[in-house]
Amino acid sequence: MRFIYFVFLVGFVLVLQSTLVPMILPGWFLAGVDLALIPVIHFALTRGTLSGMMTGALVGYLQDAMTGGVLGINGVAKIVAGYTGGVLKETLFVRGIGHRATSVAGAVLFSILSKFAVLALFGQARPSVFSPFLLWAFLGNSILALGFHVLLSRFEVVSGIRQEEELSLGD
Amino acid sequence: MPGPGTPMHAFLRRHREGLLLVALIVLSLILISRQMHDPEGETYFRKSVIAIMSPFQVTVTAVVGSVTGLWDEYLSIRGVKKENTKLREEINTLRTEVQELREELFRAGLLEEFAEYSLETGLKGIAARVIGESPDPWTRTIVVNRGHAEGVRNGSPAIMPEGLVGRVIEVSGHSSVVRLIVDRSSRVPVLVSRSRARAILEGENSGTCQLKYLDRTEDILEGDVIITSGLANRFPRGVEVGTVAQVIRKEHGLYQYAKILPNAPLSRLEDVLILEHRLPGEGEEGQP
Numbered sequence: 001m002r003f004i005y006f007v008f009l010v011g012f013v014l015v016l017q018s019t020l021v022p023m024i025l026p027g028w029f030l031a032g033v034d035l036a037l038i039p040v041i042h043f044a045l046t047r048g049t050l051s052g053m054m055t056g057a058l059v060g061y062l063q064d065a066m067t068g069g070v071l072g073i074n075g076v077a078k079i080v081a082g083y084t085g086g087v088l089k090e091t092l093f094v095r096g097i098g099h100r101a102t103s104v105a106g107a108v109l110f111s112i113l114s115k116f117a118v119l120a121l122f123g124q125a126r127p128s129v130f131s132p133f134l135l136w137a138f139l140g141n142s143i144l145a146l147g148f149h150v151l152l153s154r155f156e157v158v159s160g161i162r163q164e165e166e167l168s169l170g171d
Numbered sequence: 172m173p174g175p176g177t178p179m180h181a182f183l184r185r186h187r188e189g190l191l192l193v194a195l196i197v198l199s200l201i202l203i204s205r206q207m208h209d210p211e212g213e214t215y216f217r218k219s220v221i222a223i224m225s226p227f228q229v230t231v232t233a234v235v236g237s238v239t240g241l242w243d244e245y246l247s248i249r250g251v252k253k254e255n256t257k258l259r260e261e262i263n264t265l266r267t268e269v270q271e272l273r274e275e276l277f278r279a280g281l282l283e284e285f286a287e288y289s290l291e292t293g294l295k296g297i298a299a300r301v302i303g304e305s306p307d308p309w310t311r312t313i314v315v316n317r318g319h320a321e322g323v324r325n326g327s328p329a330i331m332p333e334g335l336v337g338r339v340i341e342v343s344g345h346s347s348v349v350r351l352i353v354d355r356s357s358r359v360p361v362l363v364s365r366s367r368a369r370a371i372l373e374g375e376n377s378g379t380c381q382l383k384y385l386d387r388t389e390d391i392l393e394g395d396v397i398i399t400s401g402l403a404n405r406f407p408r409g410v411e412v413g414t415v416a417q418v419i420r421k422e423h424g425l426y427q428y429a430k431i432l433p434n435a436p437l438s439r440l441e442d443v444l445i446l447e448h449r450l451p452g453e454g455e456e457g458q459p
Binding site for chain 2: 011014015016018019020024049050053057061062065066070071072073075076079080083086087118121122
């Protein structure tokens with residue numbers, strides 16, 4: 001059940017990222033939105049660093065393969081996101097919404113920074129450091145990842161996939 | 172692999188995730204580096220992923236495409252409907268404007284006619300618009316939008332270039348009541364234009380008038396034109412009133428009668444010319 005749920009979630013966000021998102025979002029916004037971060041950060045926050053990293057590696061490499069780009073760029077970014085999300089979760093003892101938001105934002109930020117660093121390292125095309133695109137990518141993906149994390153957490157508890165504490169709105 | 176209990180094992184356990192992170196990143200960087208030298212590498216993995224994911228992508232794209240297609244169609248229908256409503260409003264506005272302009276044109280033409288008539292006859296007056304009719308079917312009066320303030324006086328004749336209309340019988344500030352010549356109470360001294368025979372024209376409350384007190388020896392024929400006589404200073408002299416439609420000459424009696432069709436379109440009056448009350452060279456008014 002958990003495996004099916006995992007496969008479905010990963011496949012679902014990747015298919016949506018490559019189908020629905022380009023249809024409904026205009027170019028600039030589209031370029032910033034990365035739905036693939038959702039399962040990575042969610043599993044990092046709910047299952048821990050190892051799950052986050054492994055999910056990140058899988059999702060990142062699949063994403064690279066589907067986009068036809070260099071294999072590993074999104075891999076690194078998602079691995080870092082999974083690791084950061086898991087570490088922050090354990091450090092902050094994530095339970096309240098504030099801590100979760102901080103963990104999600106941290107994971108997204110490090111994901112973006114690592115992707116930027118890898119692109120820079122291999123001399124690949126990348127946005128300017130001062131581009132508002134990076135800010136949008138950070139804010140937009142943080143909000144998306146946090147929103148979906150809250151929804152998925154509730155869904156998992158309700159459906160019995162996970163038996164953990166409910167999300168607390170206080171820190 | 173170091174055995175359990177050794178410091179190395181403890182270190183690896185403690186830093187398992189960090190080491191895994193480093194390992195994964197290093198592997199990824201090596202992979203990326205390899206692809207930089209050989210862009211065609213790892214094609215098998217790519218092809219497999221694309222082959223697995225593409226059916227799902229096709230399905231989702233089709234579903235999303237049909238949903239967005241429906242939505243676009245809905246939006247387009249809404250847009251067309253909105254545009255249609257806007258165009259209808261514009262048509263209505265333009266129709267109203269055209270109607271108003273036609274009305275203005277008509278009035279301008281009428282006023283020009285009045286002006287020409289005034290020049291030809293030397294009669295001065297003010298144009299007045301008909302704003303109402305008598306609510307009583309037994310009387311034939313109209314209400315015009317000119318009154319005392321505009322110079323209208325009780326007894327002022329109302330005419331049109333085609334012929335006599337009636338006479339003002341009630342004046343207020345900015346409106347007046349005009350009794351039409353077809354009203355049963357109306358009396359107009361007239362002449363048969365061709366024979367100069369004198370008579371009195373009385374209204375019949377219908378669309379016609381009756382010529383009365385015409386000596387039976389006087390010459391009158393159907394088609395003769397009837398004009399005002401100017402007697403008693405009630406109306407200016409020589410204004411056309413109507414045309415003889417029928418001559419009625421009984422076997423006995425001093426007078427003969429005639430049915431007169433008024434020249435002015437009394438049933439569809441829109442504007443009339445109210446003449447100055449004191450006619451040039453004439454004295455005080457009499458009552459109609």
